Amino acid sequence: MSDVARLAGVSIKTVSRVVNDEAGVHPATAERVLAAIERLGFRRNLSARNLRRGSSTGTLGVILEDVGNPFYSVLTRAVEEVARTQGRQVLTGSSDEDPGRERELALEFCARRVDGLIVVPAGMQHGYLVPEMQAGMPVVFVDRPAGDVVADTVLVDNIGGTADAVKHLAAQGHQRIAFFGDAPDIFTASERLRGFREGCARSGVRYSEELVFMGPHTEAGVAALLERALGGPEPATAVVSGNNRITVHMLRALYGRPARPALVGFDDFELADLLNPPISVVQHDASMLGRAAAELLFARLEGDSSPPRRVVLPTRLVARGSGEVRP
Amino acid sequence: MSDVARLAGVSIKTVSRVVNDEAGVHPATAERVLAAIERLGFRRNLSARNLRRGSSTGTLGVILEDVGNPFYSVLTRAVEEVARTQGRQVLTGSSDEDPGRERELALEFCARRVDGLIVVPAGMQHGYLVPEMQAGMPVVFVDRPAGDVVADTVLVDNIGGTADAVKHLAAQGHQRIAFFGDAPDIFTASERLRGFREGCARSGVRYSEELVFMGPHTEAGVAALLERALGGPEPATAVVSGNNRITVHMLRALYGRPARPALVGFDDFELADLLNPPISVVQHDASMLGRAAAELLFARLEGDSSPPRRVVLPTRLVARGSGEVRP
DNA sequence: CGCCCCGATGACAACGTTGTCTGGTTCCGG
DNA sequence: CCGGAACCAGACAACGTTGTCATCGGGGCG
Numbered sequence: 001m002s003d004v005a006r007l008a009g010v011s012i013k014t015v016s017r018v019v020n021d022e023a024g025v026h027p028a029t030a031e032r033v034l035a036a037i038e039r040l041g042f043r044r045n046l047s048a049r050n051l052r053r054g055s056s057t058g059t060l061g062v063i064l065e066d067v068g069n070p071f072y073s074v075l076t077r078a079v080e081e082v083a084r085t086q087g088r089q090v091l092t093g094s095s096d097e098d099p100g101r102e103r104e105l106a107l108e109f110c111a112r113r114v115d116g117l118i119v120v121p122a123g124m125q126h127g128y129l130v131p132e133m134q135a136g137m138p139v140v141f142v143d144r145p146a147g148d149v150v151a152d153t154v155l156v157d158n159i160g161g162t163a164d165a166v167k168h169l170a171a172q173g174h175q176r177i178a179f180f181g182d183a184p185d186i187f188t189a190s191e192r193l194r195g196f197r198e199g200c201a202r203s204g205v206r207y208s209e210e211l212v213f214m215g216p217h218t219e220a221g222v223a224a225l226l227e228r229a230l231g232g233p234e235p236a237t238a239v240v241s242g243n244n245r246i247t248v249h250m251l252r253a254l255y256g257r258p259a260r261p262a263l264v265g266f267d268d269f270e271l272a273d274l275l276n277p278p279i280s281v282v283q284h285d286a287s288m289l290g291r292a293a294a295e296l297l298f299a300r301l302e303g304d305s306s307p308p309r310r311v312v313l314p315t316r317l318v319a320r321g322s323g324e325v326r327p
Numbered sequence: 328m329s330d331v332a333r334l335a336g337v338s339i340k341t342v343s344r345v346v347n348d349e350a351g352v353h354p355a356t357a358e359r360v361l362a363a364i365e366r367l368g369f370r371r372n373l374s375a376r377n378l379r380r381g382s383s384t385g386t387l388g389v390i391l392e393d394v395g396n397p398f399y400s401v402l403t404r405a406v407e408e409v410a411r412t413q414g415r416q417v418l419t420g421s422s423d424e425d426p427g428r429e430r431e432l433a434l435e436f437c438a439r440r441v442d443g444l445i446v447v448p449a450g451m452q453h454g455y456l457v458p459e460m461q462a463g464m465p466v467v468f469v470d471r472p473a474g475d476v477v478a479d480t481v482l483v484d485n486i487g488g489t490a491d492a493v494k495h496l497a498a499q500g501h502q503r504i505a506f507f508g509d510a511p512d513i514f515t516a517s518e519r520l521r522g523f524r525e526g527c528a529r530s531g532v533r534y535s536e537e538l539v540f541m542g543p544h545t546e547a548g549v550a551a552l553l554e555r556a557l558g559g560p561e562p563a564t565a566v567v568s569g570n571n572r573i574t575v576h577m578l579r580a581l582y583g584r585p586a587r588p589a590l591v592g593f594d595d596f597e598l599a600d601l602l603n604p605p606i607s608v609v610q611h612d613a614s615m616l617g618r619a620a621a622e623l624l625f626a627r628l629e630g631d632s633s634p635p636r637r638v639v640l641p642t643r644l645v646a647r648g649s650g651e652v653r654p
Numbered sequence: 655c656g657c658c659c660c661g662a663t664g665a666c667a668a669c670g671t672t673g674t675c676t677g678g679t680t681c682c683g684g
Numbered sequence: 685c686c687g688g689a690a691c692c693a694g695a696c697a698a699c700g701t702t703g704t705c706a707t708c709g710g711g712g713c714g
Contacts, residue, residue, distance in 0.1 A: 001700065011664045016702060026662060041458035046438045047374040047384065048700035052669050057374065059418070068404030068614075070397045077395030080421060089435065091386070091416050094407060108416065111373040131368035251601050270596075274578050276603045287395075328670065338694045343672060353692060375670035379699050 001044065007036040019044050060297070061109030062092045063102055064120040064142075071244065071267065071286045072120065075142065078290025079118055086298060088115065097186070099123030110137055116297045118290075121146045124185070138300035142293045144187035145310070152296045154289055154311045158188055158266075159195035161282040161315030165240045165264040166199025168280065168323050174238035174262055178211040178229040180222065180250065181242030189214060192242045192266055211236055222246060223253035230261060238262035238323070244269045247279065263322045278320035288313055328371070334363040346371050387624070388436030389419045390429055391447040391469075398571065398594065398613050399447065402469065405617025406445055413625060415442065424513075426450030437464055443624045445617075448473045451512070465627035469620045471514035472637070479623045481616055481638045485515055485593075486522035488609040488642030492567045492591040493526025495607065495650050501565035501589060505538040505556040507549065507577065508569030516541060519569045519593055538563055549573060550580035557588060565589035565650070571596045574606065590649045605647035615640055 005012040010029060017025050018033040025033075036042075050057050060083050064072040080090045091109060095102035102122045106129060109117060116138040117129075124147030133139055133151065140152040169177050179196045182189035193212065200207040213225040229236045239261050241247040247265035254260050265272075268283040292311050332339040337356060344352050345360040352360075363369075377384050387410050391399040407417045418436060422429035429449045433456060436444060443465040444456075451474030460466055460478065467479040496504055506523045509516035520539065527534040540552040556563045566588045568574040574592035581587050592599075595610040619638050 012700090013664060013666095013702080014662090017663090020702080024662060029662080041462050043434070043438050043459070043462075045378075045440060045700050046435075047440060048378055048669090049702075050669095051372075051375055051378060051671090051699095052701040052703085054669065066404065067407055068397075068401045070395075070400065073397065073400030073403075074395045076400075076419070077393065077421060080394055080419070089418050089420065089439070091418055092403070092407070093416065094404060107370070108373075111370050112416070113372060113374060132370070135368050135370075248597065251598070255601055269598075271575065271578070271598050271602070274582055275598065275601060339670090340672080340694060340696095341692085344693090347672080351692060356692080372670050375699090376672075377699090378669095378701090379671045379673085381699065 001042065003040055004033065004036045004042045007040065008032040056115045056301075057113045058088045059112070059114045060088055060090050060294075061106070061112075061114040061117045062090055062119075063095055063105050063109070063117065064092070065095055065097050065122065067092050067094045070270070074286040075120075075290035075293075078287040079294045082291055082294035082298065095120075095122045097122045099125060103128050106132075115301055116140070118142055118293050118297060119146075120144060121187075123147065138297055140293045140297045140300075142289055150308050152293075152300070152308050152310075154292045154296065154313065156284040156289065156313045157315050158191035159198060161266060161284065161317070162192040162195030162240060162242075163199030163202060164315065164317045165266070165282050165323075166196060166205060167203045168264060168317055168319060169238040169240070169262055170199075170203035170205050172238075172262060172324050175205055176208075176211065176234060176236045177205055177238045177240060178213065178236035178261075179240045179242065180216070180225065180229075180246050181212075181214045182217070182246070183215040189242055196240055216246070216249075219249040219252050222249035226250060226253050236261055238264075241265040243267050247281075251275065251279070262324065264317070268318065273320055275322075277322045277324075280320045280323040281318050282315050283318045284313060284315045328369065330367055331360065331363045331369045334367065335359040383442045383628075384440045385415045386439070386441045387415055387417050387621075388433070388439075388441040388444045389417055389446075390422055390432050390436070390444065391419070392422055392424050392449065394419050394421045397597070401613040402447075402617035402620075405614040406621045409618055409621035409625065422447075422449045424449045426452060430455050433459075442628055443467070445469055445620050445624060446473070447471060448514075450474065465624055467620045467624045467627075469616055478635050479620075479627070479637075480635070481619045481623065481640065483611040483616065483640045484642050485518035486525060488593060488611065488644070489519040489522030489567060489569075490526030490529060491642065491644045492593070492609050492650075493523060493532060494530045495591060495644055495646060496565040496567070496589055497526075497530035497532050499565075499589060499651050502532055503535075503538065503561060503563045504532055504565045504567060505540065505563035505588075506567045506569065507543070507552065507556075507573050508539075508541045509544070509573070510542040516569055523567055543573070543576075546576045546579050549576035553577060553580050563588055565591075568592040570594050574608075578602065578606070589651065591644075595645065600647055602649075604649045604651075607647045607650040608645050609642045610645045611640060611642045 001012050001015050005015045010033060015033055018030050062076055062079055066072060076092055083090050093105040099122050106117060110132045118140050120143045121141050126146040126149045129139055129149055142154050145153045166177060181193050184190045197207050211229060216222045216225050241250055244267035264280045266282045268281045272279040272281055328339050328342050332342045337360060342360055345357050389403055389406055393399060403419055410417050420432040426449045433444060437459045445467050447470045448468050453473040453476045456466055456476055469481045472480045493504060508520050511517045524534050538556060543549045543552050568577055571594035591607045593609045595608045599606040599608055
């Protein structure tokens with residue numbers, strides 16, 4: 001900036017005035033300054049500006065499990081979309097479900113003075129965020145609640161959705177239904193299991209411990225457990241899958257098998273309708289999750305200080321046929 | 328910081344020493360300072376720190392078409408992964424293929440003093456980046472070259488990959504092969520068309536203008552053009568699709584049709600192997616694109632000032648069966 | 655002619671840090 | 685008992701901006 005000032009023969013304050021479109025600069029002076037800016041390729045330093053003005057950094061931090069997972073990337077995109085209307089940029093980070101990594105990212109973002117955080121929490125301890133929140137950092141949790149912090153949270157109706165899946169299968173006459181889910185320490189996994197159990201109760205299906213399989217996260221793992229579920233004296237005739245990754249693993253494991261169990265998966269995924277049979281799913285909207293979270297966050301930034309809210313977005317069972325296939 | 332200093336009864340410089348783990352602070356003093364930091368929830372302001380130290384901001388800017396598109400989100404994840412090894416964070420932005428939006432994002436990132444930019448360029452004019460690059464901002468273009476700027480670029484072998492697709496189809500006996508691609512002003516689209524033409528020439532397939540369809544980007548659009556390609560006196564018996572979105576649209580348009588043309592798609596996609604028939608694709612690695620770009624960028628940051636490089640990553644034809652289906 | 659006001663510009667401090675330099679103890683060896 | 689090293693701690697300036705206030709002409713008005 002002082003280079004520009006020297007070249008234009010003015011003080012740096014005048015340059016500042018020009019780059020900020022402040023009134024009261026002689027047109028001819030402004031002209032000279034602009035020419036100097038152009039010639040030197042000057043671009044004002046936003047960090048310094050924000051520091052001096054005490055204004056926001058105009059950034060948002062988004063921490064999720066994996067930026068590369070389509071579900072989260074759609075969520076991120078929705079956040080970005082809302083942020084854009086507010087002239088803010090988005091910093092993203094993947095925690096890989098590692099609480100330590102999440103914490104590291106969150107504190108790093110706080111040190112960068114992001115205006116707010118949107119977090120898909122990993123693990124159950126988020127007390128480390130309390131001081132930040134007390135210091136005025138708005139935090140919204142998405143997809144799962146934080147273990148030990150009360151804050152705005154946006155969830156989907158995991159219980160209702162899974163119960164619907166069971167109901168759908170029961171309506172097709174299935175009585176032996178298996179559930180495959182993520183590790184039970186992940187909120188959505190345990191909620192969906194709960195929904196599964198409730199669904200069984202409501203639909204008059206006998207819930208049996210040995211048809212519940214939590215935690216496999218490789219194709220081989222899913223395949224092995226599936227073998228167990230479909231073997232034995234009383235094999236399962238239908239399966240509820242707890243998330244899209246497990247569903248995909250399962251499809252691979254089932255591929256080419258002559259007799260396939262009926263299947264309903266939690267989370268929709270691209271091409272589910274083009275498979276044979278088309279896969280029925282419990283659908284919900286990652287984009288809406290992101291939008292809701294971002295909107296909650298911006299409300300806080302605009303001064304909303306009402307008690308923390310918990311938004312639960314509905315799910316929708318999309319019957320595509322896989323729920324009707326009989327063994 | 329001065330609050331902490333006051334509470335601990337020291338000068339702010341001592342606080343600075345403590346938060347920076349500098350040697351030469353009496354343990355008891357450090358203890359007091361740490362306690363004060365804890366009590367006040369102090370977190371040092373990274374922007375101010377970077378400003379003062381003149382060090383990098385520790386951020387990277389990534390601009391791509393759509394953060395929510397799985398292809399780009401995998402790329403982003405790879406960039407993040409490399410950035411992480413260097414202790415840097417990633418700012419992302421979606422251009423939606425709008426050059427104006429891209430420019431806005433890029434300049435905003437520059438004003439924030441990101442350490443470098445990774446850009447999937449939209450449009451053909453990127454001269455606006457020249458001053459920034461001259462001022463020392465390293466820029467790497469991914470997936471497409473910039474129209475009018477020479478800089479590091481990471482591409483995939485669009486021409487070779489598409490030619491392989493044609494070769495594969497020709498080997499199955501196809502002589503009437505259609506090509507569906509993105510709008511021709513998108514680099515990858517025109518390159519792949521070129522590859523298609525070259526493939527035809529090399530494989531002895533007659534290239535015919537009326538079997539080339541560029542630009543449809545809705546399912547209905549693809550369906551309508553497909554109708555044309557498959558109708559008429561000399562219908563196409565095989566189709567090459569120029570990217571994963573078009574492939575998916577095409578699959579929907581073809582779904583349930585009794586006689587399907589043979590199909591090879593550029594870009595692999597999840598579940599392609601589970602469709603019926605499994606879809607043959609020209610596979611390439613978004614993750615590797617991202618990694619290569621990030622590594623080029625970091626090399627520049629470490630002072631590599633060799634002439635701009637152009638890296639072309641190979642593609643691999645994965646024959647899954649859809650190329651062999653005969654009408 | 656003198657006054658005041660206004661338009662244009664600049665000097666200076668401050669944002670929250672950290673690098674440099676200096677001042678003050680303490681403790682050791684001579 | 686003194687010189688000097690070693691150790692701690694603080695004062696001050698600076699990073700690149702912008703907010704506040706002061707300065708300086710010139711022009712309109714009484």
